[in-house]
Amino acid sequence: MAQRSLHSPRLSLLVLLCLLLVCGFLATSLASYYASRDAIRDSIVNTELPLTSDTVYSEIQKDLIRPVLISSMMSRDTFVRDWVMSGEQDVGQLTRYLHEVQNHYGAFTSFFISERTHTYYQAKGVLKQVREDEPRDAWYYRVRAMQEPYEINVDPDMANQDRLTFFINYKVLDYDGQFIGATGVGLTVDAVVKLIDQYQRKYDRSIYFVDTQGKLTLTGAEGGPFGARVGQSLQDIAGLESLLHKLPTPQSGSFEYQERDRGHFLNVRFIPELNWYLFVDKHDRQAFAGIRHSLYLNLLACLLITAVVLGLVGLAVRRYQRNIEALATTDALTELPNRHGFDLLASQALREAQRNQNPLSALLIDLDHFKVLNDTHGHLAGDQVLRGFASLLRNSLRQSDILCRWGGEEFIVLLKDTDHHAAFKLAEKLRQQIDAAQFAYNGANLQIATSIGITDLRQDDTLHSLILRADHALYRAKQSGRNRVCVEPAGH
Numbered sequence: 001m002a003q004r005s006l007h008s009p010r011l012s013l014l015v016l017l018c019l020l021l022v023c024g025f026l027a028t029s030l031a032s033y034y035a036s037r038d039a040i041r042d043s044i045v046n047t048e049l050p051l052t053s054d055t056v057y058s059e060i061q062k063d064l065i066r067p068v069l070i071s072s073m074m075s076r077d078t079f080v081r082d083w084v085m086s087g088e089q090d091v092g093q094l095t096r097y098l099h100e101v102q103n104h105y106g107a108f109t110s111f112f113i114s115e116r117t118h119t120y121y122q123a124k125g126v127l128k129q130v131r132e133d134e135p136r137d138a139w140y141y142r143v144r145a146m147q148e149p150y151e152i153n154v155d156p157d158m159a160n161q162d163r164l165t166f167f168i169n170y171k172v173l174d175y176d177g178q179f180i181g182a183t184g185v186g187l188t189v190d191a192v193v194k195l196i197d198q199y200q201r202k203y204d205r206s207i208y209f210v211d212t213q214g215k216l217t218l219t220g221a222e223g224g225p226f227g228a229r230v231g232q233s234l235q236d237i238a239g240l241e242s243l244l245h246k247l248p249t250p251q252s253g254s255f256e257y258q259e260r261d262r263g264h265f266l267n268v269r270f271i272p273e274l275n276w277y278l279f280v281d282k283h284d285r286q287a288f289a290g291i292r293h294s295l296y297l298n299l300l301a302c303l304l305i306t307a308v309v310l311g312l313v314g315l316a317v318r319r320y321q322r323n324i325e326a327l328a329t330t331d332a333l334t335e336l337p338n339r340h341g342f343d344l345l346a347s348q349a350l351r352e353a354q355r356n357q358n359p360l361s362a363l364l365i366d367l368d369h370f371k372v373l374n375d376t377h378g379h380l381a382g383d384q385v386l387r388g389f390a391s392l393l394r395n396s397l398r399q400s401d402i403l404c405r406w407g408g409e410e411f412i413v414l415l416k417d418t419d420h421h422a423a424f425k426l427a428e429k430l431r432q433q434i435d436a437a438q439f440a441y442n443g444a445n446l447q448i449a450t451s452i453g454i455t456d457l458r459q460d461d462t463l464h465s466l467i468l469r470a471d472h473a474l475y476r477a478k479q480s481g482r483n484r485v486c487v488e489p490a491g492h
């Protein structure tokens, strides 16, 4: 019971320490994880995505400004207007003109559509006649009807294997301001698509364009969000169905949405030249992977540190407890068991002897006139004699005998398997040895005599009754002149 009660505070201490360490480590690790997450999130929302959006936007503007100027010049060109107004006589003249513009300015295509004949001219010659009921020609009728002098449009170029092309469509007016046709140049969006691809690969983000109806208009080579293709509506893409309704207002800004188990950061910018939205989209799993990895490493390190600290504290506490236990049962001066230590050892020895009906004798040993020795030579000399006496006793007894400093200058010995006759012989031998012994102290040789009381164990004895009888025997030894051995046999 005593052992267990010593262990439970140790266990509580270790559990408490473990809780403190785990809570402390968890709190600091999680706090730094969430702080880093917020910092990364801020950087994505406020820096990374807007920067990508700016770059893509400026790339588009760069690509568009030159063609807009060229188209503007074409629409004001007197040759074109004169040629139309003089009845579109020599097709070769206009074709050469368009060919020259296309080659010189590096455009992908150049065109003129005549309002009078509805002929679509381009660098290679006449392409076709535009018709109001042909969906592919709707753009022309739109341009004709619009207020603004020009529009930028993205369409498949039917003259060039339907490659997606930016068209700058300018209205051409005669000298009286009457609409006589539409002209302009087209350039492929390959450069923008390449840029999109490069950014998507390098920075792990999706870049795509969406029109005001929510339809994907331009994506990287591998498609838009979740592989969606141009023409698909955001409303048909799982996870993005409700996105359009939630988009930031008025037209540009940041937005976050959830796609099953991962969050997305979205930067949306309205591009007035195209009447499109530019979407730059990044999911958080990749962004947070690094700090999540460090969080796991942190927690692992914390676990290891906790385990090591607990192990070391456990060892230290166990050693400390052992020392305390030893101190509690050992006499510091003689290093013999003290009365508490003796109680533990003696009770067990008594039980064993009584159970097995083995003889056992108790010797109560008291130094004679020790007070005189103390008074004459000093207390330290007394201590030295007590140490020497204890060591002499220890050396004269068997390992199995139980020896203890009972208090002051009194010692007790339990001799296992020994009746009072044998005990008497041993005690007498001890008494003579001590009588003859000299204890060196400070240049002097000190001598001391002992009185010894002996008794042996009865079946009904307790430790108390056994010692009481030995004490009677000791008393008789003292009374009858000291330096002698007296026996109080069990029968008395």
Ligand SMILES: Nc1nc2c(ncn2[C@@H]2O[C@H](COP(=O)(O)OP(=O)(O)OP(=O)(O)O)[C@@H](O)[C@H]2O)c(=O)[nH]1
Residues within 6 Å of the ligand: 333, 366, 367, 368, 369, 370, 371, 372, 374, 378, 379, 380, 381, 382, 383, 386, 407, 408, 409, 478, 482
């Ligand atoms: N130096 C020293 N003296 C101690 C220690 N413990 C007890 N004593 C002394 O031992 C002395 C015991 O004195 P008494 O009980 O009168 O016994 P005594 O002088 O041996 O006389 P008798 O036992 O009658 O022969 C006291 O003076 C105590 O102070 C100790 O650890 N060191």
